[in-house]
Amino acid sequence: MKTKFQIKDFSFYFNEEKVLKNINFEIEANSILGIIGPAGSGKTTFLRSLNRMNDLESGYRIEGNILLDGIDIYKPEYDVVELRKKVGMVFAMPVPLPMSIYENVVYGPRLSGVQDKKRLDELVEKSLSSAYLWEEVKDRLHTSGMRLSGGQQQRLCLARVLAMEPEAILLDEPSSGLDPISTAKIEDALTVLKKSYTIILVTNNTKQAARVADNTAFFLMGELIELGTTSQIFTSPVKTQTDDYITGRFG
Amino acid sequence: MRIHPRYTQRGAVVILGGATLLTLVILIFIIVFILEKGLPVLGWNFLTSNPEDMGRSGGIFPTLIGTIILPLIAIIIATPLGVFTSVYLSEYTKETRATKIIRFGTDCLAGIPSIIFGLFGYIFFVITLGMGWSLLAGGLTLAVMILPTIIRTSEEAIRAVPKSYREVSFSLGASSWQTVKKVILPNALPGIVTGVMLSIGRSIGETAAVIFTAGSSLRIPTSLLDSARTMSVHFYILAREGISAENAYGTAAALIIAVLLVNLSAYWLMNRFISKRS
Numbered sequence: 001m002k003t004k005f006q007i008k009d010f011s012f013y014f015n016e017e018k019v020l021k022n023i024n025f026e027i028e029a030n031s032i033l034g035i036i037g038p039a040g041s042g043k044t045t046f047l048r049s050l051n052r053m054n055d056l057e058s059g060y061r062i063e064g065n066i067l068l069d070g071i072d073i074y075k076p077e078y079d080v081v082e083l084r085k086k087v088g089m090v091f092a093m094p095v096p097l098p099m100s101i102y103e104n105v106v107y108g109p110r111l112s113g114v115q116d117k118k119r120l121d122e123l124v125e126k127s128l129s130s131a132y133l134w135e136e137v138k139d140r141l142h143t144s145g146m147r148l149s150g151g152q153q154q155r156l157c158l159a160r161v162l163a164m165e166p167e168a169i170l171l172d173e174p175s176s177g178l179d180p181i182s183t184a185k186i187e188d189a190l191t192v193l194k195k196s197y198t199i200i201l202v203t204n205n206t207k208q209a210a211r212v213a214d215n216t217a218f219f220l221m222g223e224l225i226e227l228g229t230t231s232q233i234f235t236s237p238v239k240t241q242t243d244d245y246i247t248g249r250f251g
Numbered sequence: 252m253r254i255h256p257r258y259t260q261r262g263a264v265v266i267l268g269g270a271t272l273l274t275l276v277i278l279i280f281i282i283v284f285i286l287e288k289g290l291p292v293l294g295w296n297f298l299t300s301n302p303e304d305m306g307r308s309g310g311i312f313p314t315l316i317g318t319i320i321l322p323l324i325a326i327i328i329a330t331p332l333g334v335f336t337s338v339y340l341s342e343y344t345k346e347t348r349a350t351k352i353i354r355f356g357t358d359c360l361a362g363i364p365s366i367i368f369g370l371f372g373y374i375f376f377v378i379t380l381g382m383g384w385s386l387l388a389g390g391l392t393l394a395v396m397i398l399p400t401i402i403r404t405s406e407e408a409i410r411a412v413p414k415s416y417r418e419v420s421f422s423l424g425a426s427s428w429q430t431v432k433k434v435i436l437p438n439a440l441p442g443i444v445t446g447v448m449l450s451i452g453r454s455i456g457e458t459a460a461v462i463f464t465a466g467s468s469l470r471i472p473t474s475l476l477d478s479a480r481t482m483s484v485h486f487y488i489l490a491r492e493g494i495s496a497e498n499a500y501g502t503a504a505a506l507i508i509a510v511l512l513v514n515l516s517a518y519w520l521m522n523r524f525i526s527k528r529s
Binding site: 082085160 | 345346413415416417418419420421422423424425426429433434437438
């Protein structure tokens with residue numbers, strides 16, 4: 001198994017409050033890691049540390065390292081823009097940019113300098129198909145992305161990330177606002193996509209982690225309590241907190 | 252004693268509606284009053300012929316030129332400066348003491364009476380830089396005067412762009428500048444245009460800052476270093492010196508129509524832009 005991310009004694013402080021506490025683990029390439037845990041457990045902060053989206057906030061400080069393919073992404077000379085091209089992100093709320101479906105998908109590739117119309121068209125079809133959205137929108141690619149339904153918008157956001165041809169995809173509760181059918185489509189897409197991408201899925205829905213994740217990590221109060229294969233975590237968790245959480249005794 | 256919500260509701264409607272109505276009536280009264288007195292004088296001939304006898308008779312052609320050129324110079328200089336400054340303040344700096352001081356400074360500048368700007372323009376552009384009474388000195392003074400307005404309205408427009416758009420753009424590997432260019436500015440444009448249009452209106456109507464810096468020559472300016480008179484200044488002089496009340500009202504009517512045209516075209520442009528994007 002190839003390792004994609006190595007998290008080494010990583011701590012995150014926000015206004016001197018320790019939000020993530022000495023996290024240590026490795027994330028396998030070409031697999032889906034589910035991250036579960038109650039609200040405020042640091043799941044999202046951790047996810048946003050992997051592509052340095054936390055940089056946009058002020059008042060934070062980190063300790064330790066995160067390595068992507070063996071290279072520390074927090075070293076001063078590391079190019080954040082390149083990092084975000086390699087590590088794409090889908091947010092909890094679908095946010096299509098106020099432009100057409102087509103323009104939304106080619107936003108990333110255009111930034112990287114892809115201008116060839118044919119190449120862009122290919123990327124649009126390929127990404128929208130992988131996000132299970134192509135059939136629904138192929139006849140109206142040039143209408144506004146904001147006119148799609150919530151579930152379609154979220155798949156558009158996924159397609160937009162895929163079009164950048166990243167190496168890893170971070171998903172922050174991607175189906176929290178979606179109906180079961182849209183959720184199922186996104187989950188189907190993810191299980192296919194893991195063959196080519198490393199996927200990290202933060203979810204409040206433990207069943208979703210059980211359905212799609214290969215490995216599952218349980219976060220609580222900023223600590224990584226337990227990490228294991230999904231079947232092990234859900235059938236024979238080692239820690240009592242994990243057991244309590246997945247059986248619904250708290251959180 | 253408690254008044255029944257039905258009555259407080261009725262009272263609120265009367266007060267709010269009355270205020271709106273009063274505002275509208277005052278506005279319409281002013282416009283009708285000026286147009287009624289001015290329109291009989293205002294005609295193609297009035298706009299395109301030169302004034303005679305200090306403006307006692309003849310038209311206002313040179314002041315029309317002055318009224319177009321001066322705000323144009325001001326806008327060409329102040330818009331890029333103001334928009335770039337607001338982008339820098341809102342996108343490239345984190346909220347610190349320094350940015351707060353800059354913002355407070357622009358607010359103060361926006362509140363300074365225009366005659367002070369006129370005095371500054373006179374001392375700095377006209378005398379110190381030796382531009383003399385000229386279109387250039389007047390345009391630069393107006394630019395300085397409207398700069399704070401443009402900065403503040405642009406900044407408000409930029410801040411109104413949802414934070415999530417920025418996050419998405421950055422997460423897709425955009426640099427700050429790419430985000431500004433592709434997401435922030437297009438979405439803030441209607442607000443920025445509104446600010447610019449307000450500023451154009453203000454510079455068209457400005458008298459005090461212009462009379463000190465562009466002078467009041469009635470000759471048609473042929474270079475940026477020529478003195479020129481705007482319609483507002485012309486109106487002021489005609490009315491103040493009792494030269495011709497008739498022609499003063501004619502000029503005022505032309506002014507009002509000019510400002511109206513600027514605003515209407517701004518709305519038209521903006522609507523076209525918005526409907527094109529969505």
